[in-house]
Amino acid sequence: MSDRSPDARDxxxxxxxxxxxxxxxxxxxxxWERVLVRLERGGLLPQGYVVLAPVSRAERHAVAALLGRPTVRERQRVNLAELDERLRERSGVGGLVAVVTALTGRTPQDRPARRAERDTARETPLAxxxxLVGAPWVHEWVSGLRRTGLxxxxxxxxxxxxxxxxxLAELPAPGAARHTVSRVELGARLLGDAHALDRGTLLHHVLVRALAAAGGRPDVPASARGREELWAAVGVAPDLVSRTCLVLGLRVDGRAGLARRLEVAAEEGDPVHVTDWDLRRAGPLVPVAxxxxxxxxxxxxxxxxxERGPAGWAVVCTSGEPNLVxxxxxxxxxxxxxxxxxxxxxxxxxxxxxERAIGRYGVQPWRMSxxxxxxxxxxxxxELAGRPVEPSWDVELGAAMRSHGRVVHEETVVGALLDAMEA
Known part of the structure; x- marks a missing residue:
């Protein structure tokens, strides 16, 4: 049935x-505000009731005229189906939906339908x-995408x-990568966009969540290093040349480019920056005995x-928290x-x-008693700042640091460190 009268419809x-x-x-x-809310919640179907509580005399008279009956009670329970029928017969424009549209200048929203559309739109990409990704961890990935609303x-x-x-179809299982590729290379080759996998893109966030699920991690790491470790586990780096490891005096066996370059730098006493590119081409490191x-x-x-050149030493500098190179x-x-x-x-x-270096690489704290x-x-x-950390290798060190409350930077004891290297 049309919601407009024959006279007004055309x-x-x-x-x-x-x-x-x-x-x-x-x-x-x-x-009308209460009727509109009820209509929209009910999917624009004139059914159910609204309770009106007109407070002024003018409002009570207006409600009585709208309903076609006296309103003697403070609260009026209005049957929307009956009101819709009365409006169809007497309003000249149609039932409730047509009247509310004319009053507000806009079509009321079918809110249940809108919710269903949103639910469908949300679930379609997750399905x-x-x-598309038939992996054992896909449920965890999809659950994370749903939970975060990415x-x-x-x-x-x-x-x-x-x-x-x-x-994901191009990546090996975490820990099974045989060589490193750059995200730039991967994005350009697979998606035709060298920046498609840049940090900050939606695709990057979606993939990081997939890599976390694939690696058995319940949550995505909060730190940039933690997220890069997820990529590194499948042999992917942001690029192969921008991150470096600063070394001095390191010699490795072999005739590859890195081995020759390290040899020349060690002979000259020059520091050298080693990149992902170098390590990928060099293969396993075999230091000189x-x-x-x-x-x-x-x-x-x-x-x-x-500068001082103590003989027989190689130095690797972490520059703070070690990057992945x-x-x-x-x-x-x-x-x-x-x-x-x-x-x-x-x-x-x-x-x-x-402490992290001990856990990751088995280092031995030296000249740090x-x-x-x-x-x-x-x-x-x-002054020392931040939360105290107990040194596992020397419990008296932690107590002394808390007692004195002062920092000793590595640079201030470099002379004693060099003396120990020459001893």
């Missing part, structure tokens, strides 16, 4: 001025992801899922060693059986770095 859409006075009475404003409300959600599936390695935190320490270098040296001596700052972040800390203390040193 002229123009219903307008406020088409309504009789007893329908568009200003005193009915609260009434597509489950269909794809919700996105017109490009399905295309993002297709792109993600194409990339008898190599002693100092792992330091600050580049100034490596520079001081280069430093990580590869130290893991390679540790796997080659080298003893890695570690020296860093005597502050709480520095102690944390040592309580005696070394006390020898390096000066009254003008900065």
């Amino acid at each position: 002229t123009h859409p219903p307008r406020r001025e088409d309504l009789p006075d007893w329908v568009r009475d200003p005193a009915l404003g609260p009434t 597509l992801a489950a269909e 794809l919700t409300g996105r017109a490009d959600a399905e295309q993002v899922v297709r792109d993600a599936a194409r990339v 008898g190599t002693r390695v100092l792992v330091c935190e600050n580049p100034r320490v490596l520079e001081a060693v280069a 430093v990580d590869q270098m130290l893991r390679g040296l540790a796997e080659a059986g080298l003893r890695l001596r570690y020296h860093g700052d005597f502050d709480w972040p520095g102690i944390s770095l040592v 309580v005696a070394d800390y006390l020898d390096g203390l000066v009254a003008s040193a900065p």
Whole structure:
């Protein structure tokens, strides 16, 4: 049945001025607001009831005229089906939906239908992801996408899922990569866009969540390094040349380009930056027999060693938290059986770095005892800040640091460190 009367149907859409006075009475404003809310919640079907509570005399008279009966009670229970029928017979424009449209100037929203559309739009790309990626961890990935709403409300959600599936199909299982490729190369080759996998893109976030699920991690790492580790586990780096590991005096066996370059740099006493590109081409590192390695935190320490030149030492600088090239270098040296001596700052972040290096590479803290800390203390040193970290290799060191509350930076004890290297 049409919602317009035959007389009005072929002229123009219903307008406020088409309504009789007893329908568009200003005193009915609260009434029509309640009716509109009920209509929209009910899918635009004139069914159920609304309860009206007219407060003024003018409002009570207006409600009585609208309903076609006296209103003597403070609260009026209005049957919407009956009101719809009365309006169809007497409004001149149609039933409830037509009248509300004319009053407000807009078509009421079918809210259940809109919710169903949104639910369908949300679930469609998730179902597509489950269909395209047939892996045991896909349920965890899809659940994470649903929980975080990464794809919700996105017109490009399905295309993002297709792109993600194409990339995932090219990647090995975590830990099974035989060589490293760059995200730039991967994006250009698979998707025709060198920046498609850049950090910050929706596709990158979707893929990082997939890599976390594939690696058995319940949550995506919060840190940039943690997210890069997910990529590294499947042999992907942002690029192969921008991240470096600063080394000095390191010699490795072989005639590959990296081995020759390290040999020349060691002969000249020059520091050298090693990249992902170098490590990918070099293969497993086989250090020259008898190599002693100092792992330091600050580049100034490596520079001081280069200036003074104690014989028989190689130095690897982490520059704070190791990036993934430093990580590869130290893991390679540790796997080659080298003893890695570690020296860093005597502050709480520095102690944390040592603890992580012990866990990752099996380093041995060197010249980092309580005696070394006390020898390096000066009254003008900065105060310790942050949460204390207990050094596992020397419990007295932690107690001394808490007692004195001062930092001993690695650079301030570099002289004693060089003396020990020459001893």
